[in-house]
Amino acid sequence: MNDEENSLPIAQAQEPVTKRTIYERLYSLVATGVGVQEGDVSTASLVKKDVILKLPALTVVYWCEKMSATTFGETFADFFTQTIDLGYAPVAIGFLVLFALSLGAQLYVKTYWPILFWFTMACSSLVGTCISDFIDRSLGWGYPTGMGVLLGIVVVIILIWKLTGEPMNVAGAMTRRAEFMYWSTILFSNTLGTALGDWMSDSLEWGYAMSAGIVGGVLALCAILAYFTKFNKVFLFWVAFILTRPFGATFGDLMTKSEEKGGKGLGTLAVSMVILSMFIVAFAIENYQIYTKKQLKKAETPATIQEKTVHQESTAEFNNEATLELVEIEN
Numbered sequence: 001m002n003d004e005e006n007s008l009p010i011a012q013a014q015e016p017v018t019k020r021t022i023y024e025r026l027y028s029l030v031a032t033g034v035g036v037q038e039g040d041v042s043t044a045s046l047v048k049k050d051v052i053l054k055l056p057a058l059t060v061v062y063w064c065e066k067m068s069a070t071t072f073g074e075t076f077a078d079f080f081t082q083t084i085d086l087g088y089a090p091v092a093i094g095f096l097v098l099f100a101l102s103l104g105a106q107l108y109v110k111t112y113w114p115i116l117f118w119f120t121m122a123c124s125s126l127v128g129t130c131i132s133d134f135i136d137r138s139l140g141w142g143y144p145t146g147m148g149v150l151l152g153i154v155v156v157i158i159l160i161w162k163l164t165g166e167p168m169n170v171a172g173a174m175t176r177r178a179e180f181m182y183w184s185t186i187l188f189s190n191t192l193g194t195a196l197g198d199w200m201s202d203s204l205e206w207g208y209a210m211s212a213g214i215v216g217g218v219l220a221l222c223a224i225l226a227y228f229t230k231f232n233k234v235f236l237f238w239v240a241f242i243l244t245r246p247f248g249a250t251f252g253d254l255m256t257k258s259e260e261k262g263g264k265g266l267g268t269l270a271v272s273m274v275i276l277s278m279f280i281v282a283f284a285i286e287n288y289q290i291y292t293k294k295q296l297k298k299a300e301t302p303a304t305i306q307e308k309t310v311h312q313e314s315t316a317e318f319n320n321e322a323t324l325e326l327v328e329i330e331n
Contacts, residue, residue, distance in 0.1 A: 054112050054179055058171045058237065061286050066241070068279035069118060070190065071248035072272055073125025075256055079268035081130060088138050092130035099123035103183055107176060114287060118279075121186070128190030128245065136195055143199035150192035157185050158238070170237045189238065193245020201250050207262050208254035215247040 056062050080091045102120040109116065135146040161168060161181040169178065200211040222240040225231040255271045257263025 064282040069122045070125045072275045074249045074252040076272040077129035083268045088134035095126040132191045132194035147195045189242045197246030197249030211250040
């Protein structure tokens with residue numbers, strides 16, 4: 001292979017070759033299932049070491065799972081802290097240990113495990129609810145101060161994530177360092193969202209129904225901007241992600257609080273079980289979609305497989321060249 005051929009993939013990019021641009025290209029190849037082939041040792045070893053597929057696609061099913069998981073975290077945490085009155089601090093510590101264990105397993109695995117991912121997400125919601133209530137009520141900071149502190153923490157984490165140079169992926173492939181930043185942001189954004197929901201319904205006296213309706217409207221706006229405009233998708237994701245918490249908190253309180261407090265008085269345990277059932281339905285749909293995709297892949301015709309192989313071979317050269325460039329940059 002001559003020098004002109006060697007430089008072709010980089011020249012086509014028409015941009016300076018940096019560690020970040022190479023990683024972004026490799027992320028794209030991994031996320032689409034292209035380029036990591038048996039025998040492609042250099043790229044495969046880099047991907048094995050650094051780039052991993054750990055996040056689900058941002059579909060309607062994902063957001064149904066997310067909202068049901070966070071609402072479950074609100075109502076089920078309230079069952080322990082308020083219904084049976086175990087206290088905010090002890091319950092928060094217990095759920096924090098559970099979250100740490102599930103997060104350790106989540107960081108350890110090298111592929112997307114739906115049950116582990118969503119269990120970790122639910123644990124972060126449980127912890128976030130307890131920590132928010134502990135800060136606002138037990139410590140007596142109040143909702144505005146608590147929200148200010150938590151918002152500051154979320155902003156600092158995102159800034160650190162940005163400064164590390166890691167692409168801020170919210171779906172598909174990422175590095176382990178980026179994944180740690182991702183889950184740190186999730187934990188504190190869940191906590192922030194709980195405080196925001198309580199502030200809207202209690203401090204502003206908007207009530208549970210109005211607060212849930214307002215947050216739901218903003219979530220709908222985020223969805224419209226994401227699907228029909230070129231607005232920054234990462235920014236919209238985190239706005240929507242944070243707002244699913246106050247939506248879950250206010251909707252959960254609407255269902256569980258007594259009628260004297262403006263709720264329906266259905267009870268924390270009963271509502272938690274209903275919401276858990278809703279999550280199980282969405283989770284089953286996600287796993288069915290994963291299963292059907294695997295079956296379609298198995299049923300591919302020889303012609304389709306050959307066509308994909310040709311495309312993969314055409315990208316293998318770029319993978320190897322990009323890896324060599326990355327090694328030179330790092331050295």
